[in-house]
Amino acid sequence: MKRKTKPQKSTFKALALRLTFKVVGWLSLFIFLLASGYAIFLDRTITSTFEGRKWSVPAQIYAQPLELHPDLNLSESDLMTILKRLGYRPVDLLQGPGTFRSIDLGLEIHLRAFNFIDEARNSNKIRVSFSGDQLQSISSEGRSIPLIRLEPATIGSFFPSHGEDRIILSPEQVPKLLSEGLKSIEDKEFDMHQGVSLRGIFRAFLVNLQSGEVRQGGSTLTQQLVKSYYLTNRQTIERKLKEVAMALILEARFSKTDLLTAYINEIFLGQNGSRAIHGFGLGSYYYFNKPIVELNPSEIATLISIIRGPSYYNPFRHPERALKRRDFILERFHEDGLITKQQLDSSLNRNLGVSRSSSGIASYYPAFLDQVRQELASDYGPKDLNSIGLRIFTTLKTRSQETLQETVSRTLNDIEKQRGIPQGSLESAAIIADSQTGEILAMVGGRDAKVDGFNRAINAFRPIGSLIKPVIFLSAIESGMHLASVIEDSPITITPKFGEPWSPKNFDGEHRGELPLVRALGQSLNLATVRLGEEIGLVKIQQRYAELMNKPAKNKYHSFLLGAEALAPIEVLELYNNFASGGFQTPPKAVIAAVDSSNQLIDQRPFNIKNSIEFDAVNAINRGLEVVMTHGTGRNSPYSKLGIAGKTGTSNDNRDSWFAGFDNAHSWIIWVGRDDNQTTGLTGSSGALRIWNNLISRQGIEPLQHLSDEHLVEIEFLTGLVARPSCANTVSIPIAKKTTLPVKAGCGIKQRRYRTRYRE
Amino acid sequence: MKNPVLRKALYLVLLSLIWAGCASSPPRQNDPDELPTASQAPEQTDSSSTEPKEPITAESSLLLNADDSTKLEDYSKAIVLLERAIRLSPRDPNLWIRLSESYLKKEEFELAEQYARKAIVLSRQNKETQRRAWLQLANVFEKTGNTKEAEQLRKTYRYRTS
Numbered sequence: 001m002k003r004k005t006k007p008q009k010s011t012f013k014a015l016a017l018r019l020t021f022k023v024v025g026w027l028s029l030f031i032f033l034l035a036s037g038y039a040i041f042l043d044r045t046i047t048s049t050f051e052g053r054k055w056s057v058p059a060q061i062y063a064q065p066l067e068l069h070p071d072l073n074l075s076e077s078d079l080m081t082i083l084k085r086l087g088y089r090p091v092d093l094l095q096g097p098g099t100f101r102s103i104d105l106g107l108e109i110h111l112r113a114f115n116f117i118d119e120a121r122n123s124n125k126i127r128v129s130f131s132g133d134q135l136q137s138i139s140s141e142g143r144s145i146p147l148i149r150l151e152p153a154t155i156g157s158f159f160p161s162h163g164e165d166r167i168i169l170s171p172e173q174v175p176k177l178l179s180e181g182l183k184s185i186e187d188k189e190f191d192m193h194q195g196v197s198l199r200g201i202f203r204a205f206l207v208n209l210q211s212g213e214v215r216q217g218g219s220t221l222t223q224q225l226v227k228s229y230y231l232t233n234r235q236t237i238e239r240k241l242k243e244v245a246m247a248l249i250l251e252a253r254f255s256k257t258d259l260l261t262a263y264i265n266e267i268f269l270g271q272n273g274s275r276a277i278h279g280f281g282l283g284s285y286y287y288f289n290k291p292i293v294e295l296n297p298s299e300i301a302t303l304i305s306i307i308r309g310p311s312y313y314n315p316f317r318h319p320e321r322a323l324k325r326r327d328f329i330l331e332r333f334h335e336d337g338l339i340t341k342q343q344l345d346s347s348l349n350r351n352l353g354v355s356r357s358s359s360g361i362a363s364y365y366p367a368f369l370d371q372v373r374q375e376l377a378s379d380y381g382p383k384d385l386n387s388i389g390l391r392i393f394t395t396l397k398t399r400s401q402e403t404l405q406e407t408v409s410r411t412l413n414d415i416e417k418q419r420g421i422p423q424g425s426l427e428s429a430a431i432i433a434d435s436q437t438g439e440i441l442a443m444v445g446g447r448d449a450k451v452d453g454f455n456r457a458i459n460a461f462r463p464i465g466s467l468i469k470p471v472i473f474l475s476a477i478e479s480g481m482h483l484a485s486v487i488e489d490s491p492i493t494i495t496p497k498f499g500e501p502w503s504p505k506n507f508d509g510e511h512r513g514e515l516p517l518v519r520a521l522g523q524s525l526n527l528a529t530v531r532l533g534e535e536i537g538l539v540k541i542q543q544r545y546a547e548l549m550n551k552p553a554k555n556k557y558h559s560f561l562l563g564a565e566a567l568a569p570i571e572v573l574e575l576y577n578n579f580a581s582g583g584f585q586t587p588p589k590a591v592i593a594a595v596d597s598s599n600q601l602i603d604q605r606p607f608n609i610k611n612s613i614e615f616d617a618v619n620a621i622n623r624g625l626e627v628v629m630t631h632g633t634g635r636n637s638p639y640s641k642l643g644i645a646g647k648t649g650t651s652n653d654n655r656d657s658w659f660a661g662f663d664n665a666h667s668w669i670i671w672v673g674r675d676d677n678q679t680t681g682l683t684g685s686s687g688a689l690r691i692w693n694n695l696i697s698r699q700g701i702e703p704l705q706h707l708s709d710e711h712l713v714e715i716e717f718l719t720g721l722v723a724r725p726s727c728a729n730t731v732s733i734p735i736a737k738k739t740t741l742p743v744k745a746g747c748g749i750k751q752r753r754y755r756t757r758y759r760e
Numbered sequence: 761m762k763n764p765v766l767r768k769a770l771y772l773v774l775l776s777l778i779w780a781g782c783a784s785s786p787p788r789q790n791d792p793d794e795l796p797t798a799s800q801a802p803e804q805t806d807s808s809s810t811e812p813k814e815p816i817t818a819e820s821s822l823l824l825n826a827d828d829s830t831k832l833e834d835y836s837k838a839i840v841l842l843e844r845a846i847r848l849s850p851r852d853p854n855l856w857i858r859l860s861e862s863y864l865k866k867e868e869f870e871l872a873e874q875y876a877r878k879a880i881v882l883s884r885q886n887k888e889t890q891r892r893a894w895l896q897l898a899n900v901f902e903k904t905g906n907t908k909e910a911e912q913l914r915k916t917y918r919y920r921t922s
Contacts, residue, residue, distance in 0.1 A: 707884045
């Protein structure tokens with residue numbers, strides 16, 4: 001048995017051994033293949049990410065530059081504020097571009113060089129003198145100059161491949177102290193190691209052990225780069241292994257310069273609201289409001305100190321911690337021979353110098369940038385957008401933008417407090433544009449500027465209520481009526497072919513009988529408007545609307561006549577620019593031009609205007625819209641009589657409060673409502689118009705200058721009878737057609753029937 | 761650029777040439793018609809070391825640069841400069857006439873026509889400027905083959921005023 005069993009046993013053993021070998025062999029092969037596959041996968045992922053980020057230089061977006069010229073309404077302190085926001089430093093003696101100083105009657109400024117669309121301007125010293133709140137003269141090297149620009153604020157940059165914004169630095173743009181300093185603080189062996197440094201880990205361990213706190217990390221810059229691309233901060237073995245593998249792959253594939261530059265452009269340096277601050281280019285603006293080349297050693301050290309803990313070492317919130325770490329870093333700089341003893345001493349004496357600026361790149365205009373993005377997407381191919389070093393010049397005026405945003409936020413707070421509306425329930429959108437060119441000067445997409453969320457200026461489609469009325473009155477005037485033509489304001493029921501009969505009402509439930517068109521428009525009377533609309537015909541009116549807007553009306557029913565047509569604020573602006581511009585379609589636009597890295601214009605977007613309304617008709621409507629402000633629903637505004645045309649609007653159940661208006665230079669559209677579309681209890685004049693009032697109290701207006709004073713007739717606002725201001729509450733309206741008008745008795749106007757004096 | 765005196769003189773001669781035709785028009789705010797006329801130009805050149813008596817305005821300095829670009833047939837740049845001037849004075853019909861001229865040179869007729877029409881509306885209070893705007897529209901019509909209307913406009917506006 002034994003004999004028998006022995007060979008059996010050995011056979012079994014051999015069999016088991018062979019089987020084990022086989023299993024182990026196959027398993028190893030399987031694991032090997034799996035690992036190789038995974039390695040290839042990792043290689044592909046990290047390489048493509050790295051290359052994608054490395055080669056997609058974002059488009060830089062600029063606001064409008066401030067044009068300085070004699071007689072400009074700008075005080076010395078205004079200009080100082082603007083300069084500081086652009087990162088100019090006040091000094092006693094000019095110390096190169098980006099500095100300015102006070103001199104007799106004004107300022108001396110060392111302007112930075114800048115590549116504008118039309119010229120590459122060298123850096124330049126100018127003297128600006130003021131007289132009161134006006135700029136008086138500008139000179140350079142003793143010669144007076146009529147016009148010069150500050151460089152525009154950078155308001156963002158788009159990464160074509162993944163949409164984030166940051167300021168990308170090329171290797172040449174990185175200050176030496178920053179690159180060397182980073183190595184000195186974060187990764188001493190950077191130039192030697194292959195992605196992972198055992199010595200680095202060991203040294204960090206020793207340093208931390210000695211100091212009793214975490215002063216150094218063991219990760220190489222390459223590992224940190226990988227971490228910031230993909231990984232979370234969770235410390236797991238798997239994560240660490242993946243990080244090491246990817247770091248090794250990156251090191252094998254790319255040069256040290258590429259890796260260091262990528263790191264400088266990628267690393268997370270803080271959070272501004274919903275916006276992550278990545279990279280030293282943006283970080284420099286966010287913390288110091290100036291470009292990286294202008295940072296001193298102390299400021300570079302502060303930025304480097306933030307890497308270790310952007311929130312722990314946040315210099316705004318924890319200045320002592322940040323200062324302590326900065327000083328530690330400065331001393332290391334000195335130990336490693338990066339700065340002299342003198343530099344060290346003067347740097348240690350400086351305070352942190354961080355500036356919470358409200359403008360420049362550090363501030364953020366998400367709504368306006370949305371508009372820019374939209375225009376770019378509709379006009380450019382991905383190829384253009386990906387072209388390296390694209391620069392986009394836009395129409396934004398940062399001062400207007402900030403005033404508008406502050407006004408919107410503050411006014412909504414006030415309204416909520418005064419009316420007992422739940423705090424934070426109201427929302428708003430507002431746009432300021434140049435009325436002649438359509439260029440958007442400011443755009444607010446919500447009450448909170450910091451939240452990069454729903455952009456109501458472009459995306460909130462709400463019924464526009466009475467804002468539609470000028471279209472109906474325009475159609476009436478184009479059909480041969482005039483502002484003194486009489487219409488009846490009395491109940492009306494419309495029974496459509498399909499659907500329920502419709503009986504609109506005036507806002508107060510009253511009706512006022514016969515009255516002139518100008519009053520129906522001024523007081524925004526629904527019954528008179530619907531009757532007028534019926535007289536002209538809905539089809540004709542909607543055809544006119546489609547011509548003015550370049551798109552058809554969505555609502556084909558009669559309720560269109562009272563503004564049951566949902567539009568976004570920017571569309572309302574497009575509608576009203578037809579009037580504000582004096583009869584031209586003047587579509588809103590944000591992009592002026594795009595320029596490539598060699599400063600060649602690759603796209604120039606013209607003022608895309610098109611004559612849409614005959615002069616006499618638009619002139620009449622605009623006078624009517626002025627009467628809205630002087631005698632109608634806008635009359636309670638303290639600025640209503642300064643030369644403004646406007647219209648208030650309220651949708652059903654006070655869900656939407658609108659104001660649209662224009663003066664000689666600007667158009668404004670303001671909407672107030674709730675995101676859940678519930679009632680606000682606000683009318684156009686108690687909501688949106690209040691925002692406008694507060695805006696004007698800060699910005700002022702440019703009163704309308706009439707393009708024509710011909711054929712003006714004084715009529716009584718209530719009745720439309722020809723009258724004199726001395727005997728009635730009158731308004732001046734143009735009546736271009738030869739016509740006869742009834743006269744108000746007792747005004748000393750002799751003819752029973754008034755004939756306009758106009759002759760062909 | 762190298763000789764500032766020469767360049768200044770060149771500017772002033774250009775300036776006087778450009779506006780010589782409109783020197784007789786009624787003055788108006790923001791209207792480059794008010795610019796230094798031919799008779800004032802030499803004075804400025806003589807006293808180039810001191811402050812000029814009638815300084816060049818922001819808009820007119822841009823117009824001069826636009827002229828330079830136009831001469832070099834760089835109409836895109838001229839347009840950039842004119843648009844800049846329009847941002848400073850959006851309701852100045854003269855600037856819109858100039859913009860129309862540049863687009864006409866670029867053979868972008870639709871915009872050239874619209875800008876001329878814009879100038880016509882904006883110059884309603886200034887018949888002389890409006891006459892020039894109508895004549896610019898006539899130029900556009902001629903280039904687009906609408907010779908009959910161009911002729912008609914020229915007949916109406918060439919000799920009517922001034």
